[in-house]
Amino acid sequence: MTTPYPNYITPEGFARLRAEYDQLLGVERPRVVEIVSWAAGNGDRSENGDYLYGRKRMREIDGQLRRLSKKMKDAKVVDPRQQPDKSKVFFGATVTIADEEDNHRTVTIVGNDEADASAGRIGWGSPIARALRGAAIGDLRRVLLPAGEKEYEVIEIDYPK
Template identity: 65%
Template sequence: MGDTPNYITPAGMKSLIEAHRALFEVERPKIVEIVSWAAGNGDRSENGDYLYGRKRLREIDRELTRISKRLKNARVIDPAKQPDKSRVFFGATVTVADEDDRQRTITIVGEDETDTPRGHISWRAPLATALKGAAIGDLRSVRLPGGVQELEVVAIAYPQ
C-alpha cells in the first residue's frame, strides 16, 4: 500500500483505533498467557494449547501490523464539513435509480468501513467512482458485475 492515503470518516477512524486497542490490550495478552502456561507443560510438539496459541499470536500480530499501517496512512475526512453538499463526494449518502426505477441508497466511505449489506461502499468502488461529482438528476453509467447500468442520482445527503 505504501504511502497511499487511507481516506476514512471520523467514525471509521474511531472503529479502527478500537480494533487495534482490543487486539493489542485484550486479546494478545490473553493468548500470551495461554502460550506461556502451555509452554510450561513440557513437550510442545503435541501440545494443542501451545501450537494453537502460537498460531493465533502470529495472526494477531499480522492484523496489528495491517491496522497500524492503515492508521499511519489515515486521512480523516469529515463528510459533515463538505462545502458542496449538492454533489457526490466522500461520505455522501446517495440514492440512485436504475432504468427500471428501482432505487437503492449507498454511502461512500473508506476502504476499512465498507459494509455492502448496509450499503457502505468504498470510495474506490466502481459505483462510487462513477458517482463522484454528480448532482441530483445526473445520469451516470457504471460497469457492474451484471453489466453496464445507467443510474440517475435521486438524492444526496451528508451527516450533520
Template identity: 55%
Template sequence: MNKAFVKENDQDDDDAPPGAPSLPPGTTNYMTRRGYEILRTELDQLVRDERPKLVETVRWAAGNGDRSENGDYIYGKKRLREIDRRIRFLIKRLENSTVVTPSEQENTEQVFFGATVTVCDVDGDTEQTYQIVGVDEANASEGRISWIAPLSRALLKAREGDVVRFASPAGLREIEVLEIRYV
C-alpha cells in the same frame, strides 16, 4: 542484496489478511470518523485484551513440558502470529489514513467522499441509497460502498438530477441521482 529478495512495490501488504481490500498504489486511505473508530477499537482490543491473555496461555503451556505435542502451545503460537499480523495491518492502515468528516463537506451540491446518495435506475423504479466510505468500512449489504468501487467512481462529482453510466457486473447501467446528503 539480490533483487529476487527485494519487493518491487513500496506498498507492503504482507500483513493484510486474505481477502482484505487493498488500495490502489499511491492513493490516500480515506476513512470516515466511524470507520476510523471501528479500526482503532479493534486495535485497542487486540493490544490490551486478547494478546496479553494469549501470551499468558502460551507461557503456561510452555511450562508444561514437551512443546512438540502440546496443543495449547502450538495453537497459541499460531494464534499469536495471526494477532500480531492483524495488529501490524491495523497500525499501517490507521497511520496512513485521512479522516474525512462528511458533515463538514463544503460543496454539498456534488457527490464526494462521505456522501449518502439516493439513486434510481433509469429504466426501472428501484431506488437505492448508498454512502461512499473508505475501503475498510465498505459493506454493500448495509449500503456502504468503497470510494474506489465502480459505482462510487461514476457518482463522484455528480449532482442531483444527473444520469450516470457505469460498468456493473451485469453490464452497462444508467442511474439517476435523486438526492445527495452529508450526515
C-alpha cells in the same frame, strides 16, 4: 499495494479500526501470551496443543495488528459533515440513485476499509462510487458492473448533520 486515490476514512470508521487494534493489543494478545507461557511450562512443546495453538494464534494477532497499524497510518480521516459543497456527491455522501427501471437504491460513500454493501456503505474506490463522484441531483451516470453497464440517475444527496 498503492492505490491511485487517498485512503479516505470517516471518523467513525477510524474509531472502529482503533477499537479493534486496542482490543487485540490490550486484551486478546496478553491473554494468548499468558496461555502460551503457562503451556510452555508444561514440558514437551512438540505435542502440547495449547502451546502450538497459542503460538499460531499469536502470529495471527500480530499480523492483524500490523495490518491495522498500516491502515491507520495510511488513513486520511475526512469528516463528511465538513464538506463545503453539499450539492454534489463527494466522500461521505448518502446518495439515492435510480436505475433504468426506476428501482431506487440508497448508498453511503465511505472509505474502502469500512465498506459494507449489505448495509448500504460502498467503498470510495468502488465502480459506483467512482461514477457518482461530483454528480449533482438529476445527473445521469453510467457504471460498468460485472453484470454489464447500467445507468443511474442521482435522485437525492445528503450529508450527516
